[in-house]
Amino acid sequence: MGVLSVKIKKNKELIMPTSEEIKKELDRENYKRKYTKVLRSTLFTLIVVAAVAVLVATIWMPVLQIYGSSMSPTLSEGEIVVSVKGGDFEAGDLVCFYIGNKLLVKRYIAGPGQWVDIDEEGNVFVDGALLDEPYVKEKAFGDCNIELPYQVPDNRMFCMGDHRESSLDSRNTAVGCISEDQVVGKIIFRVWPLTKMGAP
DSSP: OOOOOOEEOTTOOEEOOOHHHHHHHHHHHHHHHHHHHHHHHHHHHHHHHHHHHHHIIIIISOEEEOOSSTTTTTSOTTOEEEEEOSOOOOTTOEEEEEETTEEEEEEEEEOTTOEEEEOTTOOEEETTEEOOOTTOSSOOOOSOOSOSSEEOOTTEEEEEOSSTTTOOSTTSTTTOSEEGGGEEEEEEEEEESGGGOBOO
16 A cells, blocks of 8 residues: 655654545556456456367367468468367368378268279279269269278278369379377367358
8 A cells, every 4th residue: 555645844843644645646546457457357357268269279179371282272372270179070061180180171981881882083982982073173083992892991081172173082092081089179260361261
């Protein structure tokens, strides 16, 4: 608390502060205390919110930036997307997963036990049925060195990029089918650029 000045006259008579001066000093001290309390509370709230955001982004909803052109035109280089961990995958879902220390995004084509076949024009068949792929602009056989038709092994996913000519994916043994422990999550939302914000 601040110290109120006590005036001493030459004849050593003490002049005590008035009640108004005391009230002003108390008000000033109370304001300082309230300001400090609000500041601490605000900083604490910001730290908690930031920590929760980091936990959510790391554990449940990883945020990823797209590199390369293997998913064009659906996703382009530099775009930022949000994924969700866990959940069942269906044909057409976008999956992000690790290959070594690289994070890749491809499209889920087929699951365990299903048969995948690709003809010379790049048409994809799953269990003998032609896959409807409106997201693919130009079909291509691509970099495929697996023996077709190919049966997806247990606990694995067969994934392909949308840019079929250049994508290195499950058609090639360098990537192969994806195991569950490689999967980071399912891409559900694009947050950047703002003009394309929404489901990819």
